[in-house]
Amino acid sequence: MRDALLATGRPIVYSICEWGYFDPATWAPAVGNLWRTTGDIEANYGSMLSIFHANAGLAAAAGPGAWNDPDMLEVGNGMRFTEDRAQFSLWSAMASPLLSGADLRSASPATFSLYLNSDVIAVDQDSLGKQATEISASGGLDVLAKPLSDGGVAVTLFNEGDSRQTISTTASAAGLPSASSYKLTNLWTKELTTSSGGISASVPAHGVVMYRVAPGSGSSTGTTHPLLGSSSGRCVDVNGASTTAGTAVNLWDCNGGSNQGWSFTSAGELRTFGGTQCLDATDNGTTAGTKLIIWPCSGAANQQWRLNADGSITGVQSGLCVDVTGGDKPAGNVNGTPLELWGCNDGANQAWSLKG
Structure with a gap:
């Protein structure tokens, strides 16, 4: 069959399926x-x-024009969001x-947020x-390292277990050359950070954190x-683009308005409107269901936030996550x-990324 396809003179991708019974990685x-x-x-x-x-374990068999095929993506077919993200990341790393096994005609925005991630693709x-x-x-x-054509390495941290765990490695272990610093691009949150060599993240159960790592900062x-x-x-979005203290923060179609521009500061604030207003937990609330508003930046504990490596945003005062109601x-x-x-x-309603 190989020879017959080559004889056509046309570019044809030849897929072999014998379900791995005869160790195809050794001959295919x-x-x-x-x-x-x-x-x-x-x-x-x-x-x-x-x-x-x-x-x-079959990495040695793969190369340009030759790929191990662990079957289709089940992303969007009923696994949890973190599990869907894990499969898409792991399959990309490998x-x-x-090949999508989902009916994309009825796929949710959460599913499309995975399938359309051009950085992971x-x-x-x-x-x-x-x-x-x-x-x-x-x-x-698990830690996986995939060398890239620009000299960088894609590093995937995968937590197989049933509880959140911290997973760590180093740039050296991932195969990167010695450097004074390394730029880490989180491929799901889009956050950029600098490391002296350590690569570490708190990874949710059945989840991944995926970085593109290269010398630099x-x-x-x-x-x-x-924030998408x-x-x-x-x-x-700040409701109605109002700068009035106490205005509700909600979801809205992305439109590039100043009321949708957010900046994480070194003090842990989330500032908007050119830095004049901060994301604020109403009345210093620390219980599930506390609504989020804008308020003049004061440095108060209810205006302190942390963007986590898994895309969640945690209130430092409450320990709760920024959540889309319902x-x-x-x-x-x-x-x-x-x-x-909450x-x-x-x-997925607690997963956020920095939109370019």
Whole structure:
């Protein structure tokens, strides 16, 4: 079949499927372009995890025009948001074919926030063609490093377990050259940070944090961006563009207005309107359901926020997360939906990114 396809003189991708029964990674690169390495995937975390384990050790077989195929993406087919994000990240790190198994005609904004992440897709499609290797795997805490054509490395921290864990590695362990500092680009939150060599994050259960790492430096602190919600595809918005203290903060279609520009400061504030107003928990509230408003910046504890590596934003005073009210359902993600504090739950309605 290989020879017959080559004889046509036309570019044709040849996919081989024998479900990994005969160790295709040892012979298929000379025959086709991609080869199934496992049995069929199912839309559950256990199946995804098992297939990841089977495929992760086959990195040596992959290269430009030749890819291990751990079956389709189940993103949008019923796994939790963190599990969907994990599969999309892991498959991209492993240079796998990204074939959607979901009906995209009815996919949610949360699902599209994963499928349309061009930075993660760029890791999968990188011209160097290398599959990530596991540089650490202990106790269900996995670190994958994928060399990239620009000299950088994509580093994926994966927590297989059922509770949040801190996962750490170093630029040296990931294969990067010695440097005085490294720029870390979080591929899901879009936040830039600088490290002297350590790469570490608190990773949710069944979740990932994914960085693009290169020598250099960078910081998102003090820069202004819209905050994009994963569950809605909409932006954090000051209602009616009003600068009046106490105005509600809600969701609205992203429009580039000054009432949608937010800046994390070195003091932990989230400033808007050119830095004149701050995101504020109403009346110093620390309970679930406390509404978010703007208020003149005062340095108070209820105006202190932290953008976490998983995309959640935590109130320092309350320990609760910035949440789209009722955003776990489509009706809760419409224009005008208020933002509030709520217990952190790793849901898409608590996942945010810095919009370019």
